[in-house]
Amino acid sequence: MSVSLPPRGRASASNPHNRFAPTRSVAEDDGWFQDETPPSRATEVRSELAKTVITRNNSPDVGFDRSLNPYRGCEHGCIYCFARPSHAYWDLSPGIDFETRLIAKTNLASRLEEELQKPGYVPQPIALGINTDAYQPIEREQRLTRQTLEILLRYKHPVHLITKGSLILRDLDLLGELAGHNLISVAFSLTTLDDELKRIMEPRAASPGARLRAMRTLHEAGVPVSVICAPMIPMINDMELEHLLEAARDAGARSAGYVLLRLPLEIAELFEDWLQAHFPERAVHVMSLIRQSRGGKNYDSRFGTRMCGEGPFAELLAQRFRLASRKLGLDHRDTQGLDCSQFCPPGAQLSLL
Structure with missing residues (x-):
């Protein structure tokens, strides 16, 4: 089976049509180009004037009811990213387009303030x-x-942050001040301690070492940090679970979570192509274990099982996580949570005069 390699610095080797595309075209190799070095692909950023920036959800599988995303698409290029299918709503591909054709919500600040000031x-x-x-x-x-973050601090509004980017240290001043008011928690997504696996799986994300250093720096600055081992992929990184948790604990994490690989919509095809390109000898076994954990399908979207799966492999992974978390002291949850009582839009006091 012939599988294309991705462009340099990218995870996806293809740009499949999105599920809403009315027409489809197929590229055929005529033999004229034999260069085995994949070309590079530049990042394009377009601006969007968003109508709203706070998104609501009622999912029982996540611990929040609202979220905010400054960008659409992600240059980190993680091959497994569950957000890839969302690029189809802008008539873009969940493949390389998701990694290279990005959208910035340039009016985010004004829209956020408008929404926080609503009666x-x-x-x-x-x-x-x-x-x-x-x-x-x-x-x-x-x-x-x-x-x-500047707006949320000014309004004394609590925020949960999750990232795999070391750029977060640039904002240590804001994060430290938010932490002083019990208004922030930061979770780092950690998938592997192997730099080579990180390079092909999450090409433009921070290295494992950089994430751990950022976690340690935040912890030492008084910012509460946790780790999410996500996603755990059978026969690719699941064997690292206990090592990931231990490294995060040593870097200051005080709690942990994990997610079993999810392959909704177009991600399944992209992930299988990635497997064939990088792990052809175990691709069939990996997909077999995934399907065994998803009721015989690539993905099961049911609440309650979509994050952790079911069946022997999923149950063993859950058991390993529980045991390791307990041993490392990462199995507790902060029952107090972040403080919502301090919320005060600037100028709100004037209405009392």
Whole structure:
């Protein structure tokens, strides 16, 4: 089976049509180009004037009811990213387009303030950077995540952050001040300690060592940090689970979670192509274990099972996680949570005069 390699610095080797595309075309190799070195692919960033920026959800599988994403698409390029199918809504491919054709919500700051100032707004922690990473490389220039944190600090609004980007240390001043008011928690997504596996699986995300150093720095600055081992992929990185948890504990994590690989919609095809390109000798076995954990399918979207799967492999993984978390002291949860009582839109006091 002939499988194409991805462009340099990217995870996806293809740009499949999105599920809404009305027509489809197929490229055929005529033999004229024999260069085995894949070309590079530049990142394009377009601006969007968003109508709203706070997204609501009622999923019982996640611990928040609202989230905010400064960007659409993600330059980190993680091959397994569950957000890839969302690019289809902009008539873009969940493949290389998701990694290279990015959208920045340039009016995010003004829209966020408008939504926080609405009469009757009731604060609950906002999850920042859920669908795509708020600290992906384009944040260096766009600074939308920093603008968001500045607003949330000014309004004393609680926020949960999840990232695999070391750029988060740029905003240590804001994060430290938020932590001083019990308004922030930060979770690092950690998938492997193997730099080579990281390179092909999450090409533009921070290295494992950089993530652990960032975690340690935040911890030492008084910012509460946790780790999410996600996703755990059968026969690819699941054997690292206990080592990941131990490394995170040593870096200051005080709690942990995990997610079994999810392959909704177009991701299944992209992931199988990636397996064939990098792990052809075990691709069939990997997919077999995934399907055994998903009721015989590539993905099972049911609440309650979509994050952890079911069946022998999924149950063993869950058991390993419980035992390791308990041994390392990562199995407790902060029952107090973040403080929503301090929320106060600037100028709100004037209404009492």
